[in-house]
Amino acid sequence: MYLLTVATLVAIYAILTLGLNTVTGLAGQISLGHAAFFGVGAYTTAILTVRHGWSFWPALLAAVAASAAVGALVGAAAIRVRDDFLAITTMGVNFVLVSVFLYFPFFGGALGIGGIPGPRLLGQEVAKPGFLALTIGGVVLALAVNLWLGRSWAGLALQALREDEDAARAAAVDVRKFKILAFTIGTGLAGLAGAFYASFLTFISAGDFGFPFSITVLCMLVFGGIGTNRGAVAGAIVLGAAPELFRFLADYRMLTYGALLVLLVRFQPAGLLGDDSAIWRRLRGARAA
Amino acid sequence: MLTAEGEPTMKRFIVAGLMLVATAVPAAAQGPIKIGFFAPLTGFAAADGASAKHSAEIAVEEINGAGGIKGRKIELVVYDDRHDSKEAVAVASKLIEKDQVVGVVSGSYSMPSRVTAPIFAKAGLPVTVAYAVHPDVTKAGPCVFRNGFLGQVEGAAGAESAVKLQKARRIAVLTVDNDFGRVASAAFIERAKKLGAEIHSEQVYKLGEKEFGPYLTKIKDEPIDLIYHTSYYNEGSQIARKARELGIKAALEGTEGIDSPKFLELAGPAAEGVTFTTNLNRDDPRPEVQNFLKRYQAKAGTGADMVGASAYDAVRILARGLETGGTDPKAICAALTGLKDYHGITGKITRFVKGEVTKPVQIQIVKDGKVRSFAVIDNPEVITPPVQ
Amino acid sequence: MIVQQLVNGLTVGSLYALMALGLTMVYGVLRVLHVAHAAVFTLGAYGGLWTFTLTGSFWLALLGAMAVAVAAGLAMERWVYWPLLAKPTVATLIASIGVFVGLEEVYRLVAGPEPHAFRVTLRINDVRIAGVLVTAPQVLVIAVTVALLAALWLFLTRTSLGLALRAVSQDREIAAACAMNVRRIVSLNFALGSALAGAAGMLVGVYYNSVSPTMGDVTAYKGLAIIVLGGLGSVPGTVVGALLIGILETAFIGFVEFPFPRDAWAFLAMIVVFLLRPQGLLGR
Numbered sequence: 007m008y009l010l011t012v013a014t015l016v017a018i019y020a021i022l023t024l025g026l027n028t029v030t031g032l033a034g035q036i037s038l039g040h041a042a043f044f045g046v047g048a049y050t051t052a053i054l055t056v057r058h059g060w061s062f063w064p065a066l067l068a069a070v071a072a073s074a075a076v077g078a079l080v081g082a083a084a085i086r087v088r089d090d091f092l093a094i095t096t097m098g099v100n101f102v103l104v105s106v107f108l109y110f111p112f113f114g115g116a117l118g119i120g121g122i123p124g125p126r127l128l129g130q131e132v133a134k135p136g137f138l139a140l141t142i143g144g145v146v147l148a149l150a151v152n153l154w155l156g157r158s159w160a161g162l163a164l165q166a167l168r169e170d171e172d173a174a175r176a177a178a179v180d181v182r183k184f185k186i187l188a189f190t191i192g193t194g195l196a197g198l199a200g201a202f203y204a205s206f207l208t209f210i211s212a213g214d215f216g217f218p219f220s221i222t223v224l225c226m227l228v229f230g231g232i233g234t235n236r237g238a239v240a241g242a243i244v245l246g247a248a249p250e251l252f253r254f255l256a257d258y259r260m261l262t263y264g265a266l267l268v269l270l271v272r273f274q275p276a277g278l279l280g281d282d283s284a285i286w287r288r289l290r291g292a293r294a295a
Numbered sequence: 296m297l298t299a300e301g302e303p304t305m306k307r308f309i310v311a312g313l314m315l316v317a318t319a320v321p322a323a324a325q326g327p328i329k330i331g332f333f334a335p336l337t338g339f340a341a342a343d344g345a346s347a348k349h350s351a352e353i354a355v356e357e358i359n360g361a362g363g364i365k366g367r368k369i370e371l372v373v374y375d376d377r378h379d380s381k382e383a384v385a386v387a388s389k390l391i392e393k394d395q396v397v398g399v400v401s402g403s404y405s406m407p408s409r410v411t412a413p414i415f416a417k418a419g420l421p422v423t424v425a426y427a428v429h430p431d432v433t434k435a436g437p438c439v440f441r442n443g444f445l446g447q448v449e450g451a452a453g454a455e456s457a458v459k460l461q462k463a464r465r466i467a468v469l470t471v472d473n474d475f476g477r478v479a480s481a482a483f484i485e486r487a488k489k490l491g492a493e494i495h496s497e498q499v500y501k502l503g504e505k506e507f508g509p510y511l512t513k514i515k516d517e518p519i520d521l522i523y524h525t526s527y528y529n530e531g532s533q534i535a536r537k538a539r540e541l542g543i544k545a546a547l548e549g550t551e552g553i554d555s556p557k558f559l560e561l562a563g564p565a566a567e568g569v570t571f572t573t574n575l576n577r578d579d580p581r582p583e584v585q586n587f588l589k590r591y592q593a594k595a596g597t598g599a600d601m602v603g604a605s606a607y608d609a610v611r612i613l614a615r616g617l618e619t620g621g622t623d624p625k626a627i628c629a630a631l632t633g634l635k636d637y638h639g640i641t642g643k644i645t646r647f648v649k650g651e652v653t654k655p656v657q658i659q660i661v662k663d664g665k666v667r668s669f670a671v672i673d674n675p676e677v678i679t680p681p682v683q
Numbered sequence: 684m685i686v687q688q689l690v691n692g693l694t695v696g697s698l699y700a701l702m703a704l705g706l707t708m709v710y711g712v713l714r715v716l717h718v719a720h721a722a723v724f725t726l727g728a729y730g731g732l733w734t735f736t737l738t739g740s741f742w743l744a745l746l747g748a749m750a751v752a753v754a755a756g757l758a759m760e761r762w763v764y765w766p767l768l769a770k771p772t773v774a775t776l777i778a779s780i781g782v783f784v785g786l787e788e789v790y791r792l793v794a795g796p797e798p799h800a801f802r803v804t805l806r807i808n809d810v811r812i813a814g815v816l817v818t819a820p821q822v823l824v825i826a827v828t829v830a831l832l833a834a835l836w837l838f839l840t841r842t843s844l845g846l847a848l849r850a851v852s853q854d855r856e857i858a859a860a861c862a863m864n865v866r867r868i869v870s871l872n873f874a875l876g877s878a879l880a881g882a883a884g885m886l887v888g889v890y891y892n893s894v895s896p897t898m899g900d901v902t903a904y905k906g907l908a909i910i911v912l913g914g915l916g917s918v919p920g921t922v923v924g925a926l927l928i929g930i931l932e933t934a935f936i937g938f939v940e941f942p943f944p945r946d947a948w949a950f951l952a953m954i955v956v957f958l959l960r961p962q963g964l965l966g967r
Contacts, residue, residue, distance in 0.1 A: 007388055008389050010388075011388040015381055036772075036773050083954075083958065091915075093716065094716070094911055097904060097907065097950075098950035098954055101904060102951060102954075108472065109472075115472075115477070116477050117474045118406070207384055209380065209409055210380070213406070224777070228777055257336075257337055257375075258788070260787075260788045261789065261792070263784060263785075264780075264782065265781065267777055267780060267781025271767065271774045271778040272763075272766065337796070339796070339897065500936075501944050501945055503901075504945070505891045508694070513937055515687075529893070533893075536891075536892060540819075540820065541816070542816070557797060557798070561798060561893055562892075563800065
């Protein structure tokens, strides 16, 4: 049960990192507010199931739709800006949304929302192993979405955006549409993770979705290898499970994250499994040989 | 094992062997009794976490030093919840599955306690909660027992002290925007109005606020007798300092959130005369209280606070359950449900009703730089927790 | 009452301004979001506290705070930012966040998570003008801020080094083409900005009698919003933006009674300005 708990949390992190990869890795848009959309999904699920008696499944769909919608709005606003401006804006969105969650009683205010029910299948409450299977299904879905996106015409356009936004613009690639698309999909995935999270913990409060968590997710993605799906999953697994495995390091955890980020960016920006990373190249070389 | 002639017979040897085997199930029967403990050891609440941990350890040392529970020592399995929900959930799973504890003590705030209580309840483990105030914590199941006050009780007691004892007629309220603050302030306002006082205003501020100029300037020139603030020692000390800086003469009353030597340190001379509701009476003459205060000072190097004293009691209450009920979680639960007249250092518990205690509220005051007793609120109307 | 609250707002705004200036100056020359600046701010507070405990002098402590901050800022420039200049902006941003998070943890591990008191007996009195009270601590903050800003202004406009700094801020490549030692100018920028942040850190520590590892958190995020609001790279813009946010926050608490969380106002203002005038209030 303990392993199931950790595995489920790691799976939720993986959905988050994959969603962030869509926005930041695939589309090159720096998002420092991913946790906010995670929160939108979680709160949507919580409010619908606790206050309006919805069952988990339709609430899940609503959660994805809600965070995608908010994401689309942010994406639309992101049109006018690039790079660092966008980073600060997403950070600002994170702060504003958390403040909203904290202040308005509609979101439970300071007391949060508790008693969130779990999913039910065929009249039975889904047990822990079943829930884990569900979240892994979510990860697979996120992977599929990212892969599809990467290989489609939209994906190629996003790649052009990432390489050089001005050139892409000059080549008449509709920059606007693709930014919004990337945001919508990435934040929709965050909403999916949020729905699972709310059900799993049965209690959520505004503090769960703050800027520090956005940083944690970004850290996982960068560590695993930004821009790659395997990196997103790897980062979630390693940094998600590490605290459990290395409890003696607990007091030094954030210090390790900070140092990791700096060292990675400096010496191994491709992270663990990114396209240019030492490990990946070795794996590829081994395969080719 | 010896026969009357003084020689062990084969039969008795076998019986002894079987008895040994029988008591070896469950696995850790002759080893220490494991109880779980979690607190925010890192993060913004680390000071309270450390206080809770030190105090829990003192309790365990005392119990083990006196022979343990029926000869078996208690082992405290300590985890850091970092005041984070996901972390708390992982910790709970660990305690249940890996460490296989027979009971749990929450040395933490409301959020981690709230999110883990249902998990422990589902696993049938008894939980004693040191000081977390959220009402939902005890609603998770019949085996959750809270040592501290409900926010409602504390707020109401604060009103008794402010209006009846300190004769305040016009009161301004400053509320910290979290579950504790909101609940306590609401109860204070309700009771104060009932007692005939006028609430001038209630201002809500964020947790961690340092700049109280705007809030206090608003009431600076008003005829306010007393300012009631739900806060922790960081905000509370800022409120006290700024109020004195602006020349506000009103009395200041706080809650157990400022029951900490840190409040005195950070507020400096502005702490003088501040009262607060809490469960620890430093002037309590009982030897167990004074001993704890001394031992804590020796162990941690600072004075004890509400959080520590509550954690100490929570551990000892669970230990009492172990003494009277044994090591089976269900039996411990039954023992605690039937607990009567338990004298903790944070007050006497007559009994638990739906996991809540009816306990007198201490009003302490800062006098000459030290925390002293001011009053005790034991009006049943005030201190009975509002549970059905 | 309005003027009274204005005083509150200006005091808070002054602290924001001292802190945010470093951010805008670094952005001006390096086009880098120096999130770790907040760690420099906090280090200034600890440095000032430590110096004050040793010497008992407020002014020496202030110098100590600034010196420590300058050292840290220069170290970051040398070992983190300069080597990463060729990489995409996301890299420096991530590295900066990493330094910020890591340093805060170092402060926690070394000094402990609890706040330390920073008690300084002020030998100035409250000031009362036409019924408005400016308390002694407020006088201190405003006076020191005005002094530092005046010094900065004189430096930037009256000295050749200051002009060089502004040139590099406008266009690094052309400045380099004009044979200016760009590297040295960049370092100078870091030094100045860090010195101001260090002073801000210590002032905040004294003003609130509290120095803690996470005291830079909110100011970090707010500082970023402020420099965008004022216009990235614009020194006067940042000062105006900072004062504006200080007044805005105070006004919403003092008058509007709409207790939307205080810290969100800076971001809301930033987002609004963004949509209407992306270059900020006084940006180019």
